[in-house]
Amino acid sequence: MAAKKILMLVGDYVEDYEVMVPFQALQMVGHTVHAVCSGKKAGDTVRTAVHDFEGDQTYSEKPGHNFALNATFAEVSAQDYDALVVPGGRAPEYIRLDQAVLEIVRHFDTAHKPIAAICHGAQLLAAAGVLKGKGCSAYPAVGPEVTLSGGTYVDIPVDKAHVDGNLVTAPAWPAHPEWLAKFLKVLGTEITL
Template sequence: MVAKKILMLVGDFVEDYEVMVPFQALQMVGHTVHAVCPDKKAGEKVRTAVHDFEGDQTYTEKPGHNFTLNATFAEVNVNTYDALVIPGGRAPEYIRLNQQVLEITRHFAQTNKPIAAICHGLQLLAAADVLQGKNCTAYPACSPDVRAAGGNYVQIPVDEAIVDGNLVTAPAWPAHSRWLAEFLKVLGTKIEHPEIAKVSG
């Protein structure tokens, strides 16, 4: 496997699972992941929020963990990265106001590098105007953003994912296993499962 260098765009109140799980899982299989936040440096923290589905008309929100950034936003050189990950939560709605965040996002789309976005992360892709003609999904409340940006919003079960070329999207964190598995395929990551030797008794 060729290890890839992956950039993750986060901000305060990023969804807890949607930052923690891919950050750790992608490193577990050998990739390098740099999590950055506008106006923050490596070693600083962002606060996370836990979004849950408890039978209300929309998700509930509770305080999550503090997540430590491991790279500095101002030092990002997009040309050194192979792929982009955009978690959801509340962060995408305001980091999309940062012009450099939009430029970074456009770089990955325009160079056809793999992009994985989940839940409200599609708000950032819509703001960067990189969804034109793309089949994708998101948290349902973000579907107007996707459609307004020219994307083809597809409603799928909350634990499923959609792949369209370099873009891998999912509705929310229950899809992590499918979303990350599909992203690894797009990255070209192959995980081998050697047969367990049988011991005869």
């Protein structure tokens, strides 16, 4: 297996588990992961939020960790990366307003490189216009955005993941085992025990 170079797009109030777990897990299997945030540089941090499912009509939100970025957004060239990861939380809602962020997402789509998005990460994909004709899972409240952007919202259990070609999506962090396993398969990563 050749190690891949993976770009992760984050922002303040990214979901804690959805940034921390894939960032560490993808490195654990040998990939390089660069986490970047528009307007920030390597060594800066973004604040995270912990979203939980506690029986309310929607998820609850609590302060998470400060997550350190390990690359500088202004220095990133999407062409240098093999795959893209878009965590959820509140960050996708506003980083999708940055045209440079949208262009990065469009590069991965146009080049048919693997893209993994979870939860509210689909908001960024919808804004970039890359879901037309594709099946995409997301947090259920994001389903209308998937549909309005020309995609097909895939309603699956919170612990499952969906693959449509190079796109791997899931509703929320309880899907991490399946979402990451399916993303690794799309990346061509083989893990033998």
